Amino acid sequence: MSLSFNLLNQAMLTQVLHELHLGNLQRCKALGLGEDDIDLLQSLPPTTLSRLAHASVPWVEVRIDSPVLRRLIEQADRDEQNQRLINRALKLGASSTIMYKCFGLAHSETAMRRRLLRIESRKGRPHQLSETQEHALWQRWCQLRTQDGTDDQLDAMMLLAEEQQISLAVVWQQINHYSSGK
Template sequence: MTTTFNLLNHAMLNQVLYELRHGRLQRCRALGLADEDIEVLQSLPPTTLSHLAHSSIAWVEVKVDTTVLRRLIAQAERDEQNERLINRALKLGASSSIMYRCFGLDHSETALRRRVLKIETHRGRPVQLSEAQEHAVWNRWSQLRGDDPDNDPLDAMMMLAEEQHISLTLIWQQIELYGGAPC
């Protein structure tokens, strides 16, 4: 167990000395040192600093801030979910315009993500929906929105694109034409 303490002591002392060397006294205070401690550490000779670093007595305490940890975990989960949503939208044929409006991704970022995901882009005029497809899209959209009006409109559009095997861009254009854009 003392090895762990030695490593913690050593790591903390190295960090404090690094911060002192770069004149970041506020960082030393944030690490838990008082002004008097900072002054003493700055004046110690290398042999004494080495003794502190290799002390078998723990002078460093590690404490987990569970509130912050939980927030970080929740944020990481939201970020991961957003990445999955972005990838799903791209795979369903979302245009650069949709990616910008819904996720804030510019054209170059969208193009790079398509390349990474190996999504081929089609050049030329986009395919237009037939009248039957337009009706099918609008009827299903109305049903999805009626069943759960609080559901995320983009998610409903992606579900519709998957069900109808139609590009998300075409679905978006159809919905925008008759009912407004979701993002």
């Protein structure tokens, strides 16, 4: 057990001495040191600092702030879900306009993500649907919107793109076209 205390003591002392060297006194205070402690540590000779670092008695206390830990985990989960959603949209053929409107991604960021996902960009206008495909798409859209009960239109559009096996950009274009009254 003394080894873990020893490592913790060493890590904290190294961090504190580094912050003192940089003149970050507020950071030292945030680590739990008072002004008297800071003055004392700055005046100690190297041999005393070494003994302090290798002390077998813990002088550093570690504790978990559960509410902060849980918030950080929840935020990390939301970020991960958002990244999966972005990747899904790109794989379904979302345009740069969609990526900007839904996720705030600039064209260059969207292009870089496409390259990382190895998605080939299509040249020219998106594929046009037949009248039958347009009608089927709109009917399914109306059905999804009444079933869903949420305002997540992008998720419904991605589901349509998957079901109909067409580009998300085409779905987006058609839904906006029909929603605005042609």
